[in-house]
Amino acid sequence: xxxxxxxxxxxxxxxxxxxxxxxxxxxxxxxxxxxxxxxxxxxxxxxxxxxxxxxxxxxxxxxxxxxxxxxxxxxxxxxxxxxxxxxxxxxxxxxxxxxxxxxxxxxxxxxxxxxxxxxxxxxxxxxxxxxxxxxxxxxxxxxxxxxxxxxxxxxxxxxxxxxxxxxxxxxxxxxxxxxxxxxxxxxxxxxxxxxxxxxxxxxxxxxxxxxxxxxxxxxxxxxxxxxxxxxxxxxxxxxxxxxxxxxxxxxxxxxxxxxxxxxxxxxxxxxxxxxxxxxxxxxxxxxxxxxxxxxxxxxxxxxxxxxxxxxxxx
Amino acid sequence: xxxxxxxxxxxxxxxxxxxxxxxxxxxxxxxxxxxxxxxxxxxxxxxxxxxxxxxxxxxxxxxxxxxxxxxxxxxxxxxxxxxxxxxxxxxxxxxxxxxxxxxxxxxxxxxxxxxxxxxxxxxxxxxxxxxxxxxxxxxxxxxxxxxxxxxxxxxxxxxxxxxxxxxxxxxxxxxxxxxxxxxxxxxxxxxxxxxxxxxxxxxxxxxxxxxxxxxxxxxxxxxxxxxxxxxxxxxxxxxxxxxxxxxxxxxxxxxxxxxxxxxxxxxxxxxxxxxxxxxxx
Numbered sequence: 177x178x179x180x181x182x183x184x185x186x187x188x189x190x191x192x193x194x195x196x197x198x199x200x201x202x203x204x205x206x207x208x209x210x211x212x213x214x215x216x217x218x219x220x221x222x223x224x225x226x227x228x229x230x231x232x233x234x235x236x237x238x239x240x241x242x243x244x245x246x247x248x249x250x251x252x253x254x255x256x257x258x259x260x261x262x263x264x265x266x267x268x269x270x271x272x273x274x275x276x277x278x279x280x281x282x283x284x285x286x287x288x289x290x291x292x293x294x295x296x297x298x299x300x301x302x303x304x305x306x307x308x309x310x311x312x313x314x315x316x317x318x319x320x321x322x323x324x325x326x327x328x329x330x331x332x333x334x335x336x337x338x339x340x341x342x343x344x345x346x347x348x349x350x351x352x353x354x355x356x357x358x359x360x361x362x363x364x365x366x367x368x369x370x371x372x373x374x375x376x377x378x379x380x381x382x383x384x385x386x387x388x389x390x391x392x393x394x395x396x397x398x399x400x401x402x403x404x405x406x407x408x409x410x411x412x413x414x415x416x417x418x419x420x421x422x423x424x425x426x427x428x429x430x431x432x433x434x435x436x437x438x439x440x441x442x443x444x445x446x447x448x449x450x451x452x453x454x455x456x457x458x459x460x461x462x463x464x465x466x467x468x469x470x471x472x473x474x475x476x477x478x479x480x481x482x483x484x485x486x487x488x489x490x
Numbered sequence: 491x492x493x494x495x496x497x498x499x500x501x502x503x504x505x506x507x508x509x510x511x512x513x514x515x516x517x518x519x520x521x522x523x524x525x526x527x528x529x530x531x532x533x534x535x536x537x538x539x540x541x542x543x544x545x546x547x548x549x550x551x552x553x554x555x556x557x558x559x560x561x562x563x564x565x566x567x568x569x570x571x572x573x574x575x576x577x578x579x580x581x582x583x584x585x586x587x588x589x590x591x592x593x594x595x596x597x598x599x600x601x602x603x604x605x606x607x608x609x610x611x612x613x614x615x616x617x618x619x620x621x622x623x624x625x626x627x628x629x630x631x632x633x634x635x636x637x638x639x640x641x642x643x644x645x646x647x648x649x650x651x652x653x654x655x656x657x658x659x660x661x662x663x664x665x666x667x668x669x670x671x672x673x674x675x676x677x678x679x680x681x682x683x684x685x686x687x688x689x690x691x692x693x694x695x696x697x698x699x700x701x702x703x704x705x706x707x708x709x710x711x712x713x714x715x716x717x718x719x720x721x722x723x724x725x726x727x728x729x730x731x732x733x734x735x736x737x738x739x740x741x742x743x744x745x746x747x748x749x750x751x752x753x754x755x756x757x758x759x760x761x762x763x764x765x766x767x768x769x770x771x
Contacts, residue, residue, distance in 0.1 A: 207626075228626060234656070239615040239649035246555075246619020249605060250627070251547045254619075269609050270646070274616060278596055278606045 177368050177393050180386050182350035186323035189287045189344050193218025195330025196255060196285075200226050205253045206334055209244055211237045217257035217287050241267045241282070245274035248281045253334055256282060260289035260343060261302035268308055275339045276312040283333045284309075288346040289319075290430035291458065291475060292380055292468035301463035307435025309341040310408050316361055317408040319343040321382035323351040325405065328359035336361050343379065347468040350383045364411035366418065370398030373424035373486050376415065376441050378404050381428040381477060388482035399486060407437050412444050419451045424489045428456040430477055454489055456481065491535050493705045498767040499571060500530040500705070504737045505764045506567035506580055506771060512757035514584035517592070520747035521638060522564035524669040524702065524732035529564055529636070531708040532665075533572045538631060541573040546596065546604050552631045553604055553620050557613020558638040558667070559593040560749070566590050570771075574602035577771040611644025613637060614664065618654040621662040621725075632716065636665040640672030643681050648693060651725075655694030660719035663712070664695070664727040667702070671734040671745040690727040702730030738763050
């Protein structure tokens with residue numbers, strides 16, 4: 177199988193910070209807003225280089241969404257950054273009216289998504305955000321897998337015409353994708369080809385799926401790993417073609433079962449190419465306090481669980 | 491424009507509102523009629539705007555955001571009478587396929603509408619974003635936003651208030667339709683306790699108060715607000731004392747006409763009190 181090398185662990189939110197800085201240099205319309213989380217969102221470099229284009233909103237997320245919509249109407253390309261829960265659930269009505277229905281070119285930078293936020297616990301660990309954002313007409317939903325891909329996804333979001341939900345995380349994780357490969361919103365990336373089963377995944381689960389594929393290859397099992405970095409609009413062609421090829425589908429994600437990547441893929445398969453789908457996700461549960469690795473193991477979202485589940489599917 | 495001319499326009503706008511809402515069988519005439527004089531002054535005297543070159547982005551023009559989206563009837567009438575779209579379209583309010591949605595939409599290419607509204611409390615934030623963009627771009631024009639006094643119970647209004655002061659948005663002018671009424675009754679009986687003017691002052695805004703049915707006072711208040719903004723680099727709220735349903739005796743001064751359509755008979759009785767000055771649509 178194709179070898180992926182971890183070039184050193186990095187957090188995906190730092191990939192966003194780097195992407196934002198580069199997007200800001202490339203396009204003077206780019207502005208960044210945060211609700212008192214400049215450091216957590218890694219916006220410091222952008223704020224230092226473009227102080228006038230960095231807009232501190234204080235702990236007032238609802239206003240931040242409206243202000244960003246106003247800036248976007250006036251021709252700016254605003255990125256609004258906060259923790260995933262506070263730029264989705266907390267401001268759902270604002271995103272719905274001002275961004276989605278209002279059709280404004282706002283980019284939602286959503287950090288600390290999922291249980292890998294870790295020790296802060298369930299109030300901060302949203303596992304429902306993808307479902308909420310998917311339900312908004314016209315909203316692109318993107319969840320890149322590592323630092324390099326988050327840099328590129330941020331650049332792609334800045335160029336994309338229309339609202340984008342860009343989801344990334346807090347912990348340092350392996351960095352393994354090509355730093356030069358441009359990100360395409362709407363494309364699913366086949367990371368490894370295999371004939372026995374397909375693992376569709378996104379975000380932190382992509383590295384885990386690749387590790388699982390490596391372990392299974394040693395046992396003679398070929399696992400196709402597809403990084404569905406854009407959940408909406410979904411790359412249906414790639415999904416259908418891989419499912420057709422292997423006939424065995426597992427979807428792994430750091431999200432609640434309701435409305436996540438799993439149900440997204442299942443609905444396309446149900447309609448166009450009925451295939452049994454096995455779901456690997458946070459279930460219908462909240463998170464809790466713990467280290468990211470402890471929580472991913474507890475919720476069954478790691479390479480070991482993928483290996484076990486794929487074997488049970490064969 | 492002479493005061494009498496503005497008053498004539500306002501009379502026609504009130505006729506439009508009553509006829510539109512009555513024909514639609516639903517809608518919000520009360521607040522539309524309390525803000526008619528204010529919006530007439532704003533669009534026909536105060537704002538620097540041009541329907542022929544208007545865009546959502548609003549560069550080089552003053553901009554207006556209707557935070558209280560249910561005031562769509564007065565908004566549509568004013569926009570059409572100001573030349574943004576044909577007055578004949580007013581009869582399509584709330585009908586399937588109409589550009590005149592129940593609450594303003596930007597998805598139907600209706601000229602003059604800068605942002606969708608309807609879910610309350612959000613317009614100050616949007617207007618602040620527009621005003622900040624003007625500041626960043628060196629555009630000296632102003633952004634106006636209209637809120638209701640009942641609407642000011644929404645927490646986001648105050649998030650927006652704080653943001654606008656923090657970012658020194660002297661080019662942002664707020665308008666409160668201080669009619670003292672909301673759907674469930676008089677504002678103070680529902681929730682909005684405390685002095686609204688003091689609240690805005692506490693958030694760092696300049697405030698101006700005026701009679702919202704005295705055309706001369708309205709125009710003067712807008713002039714004062716613009717001056718204050720330039721001088722202090724702080725946003726300004728104009729609190730206009732108004733009557734819900736103003737202009738028709740049986741509709742005035744009560745919350746009962748907040749969101750109720752006049753029947754055909756009531757419509758006729760109302761129109762008898764409102765002079766037709768520009769020709770009905």
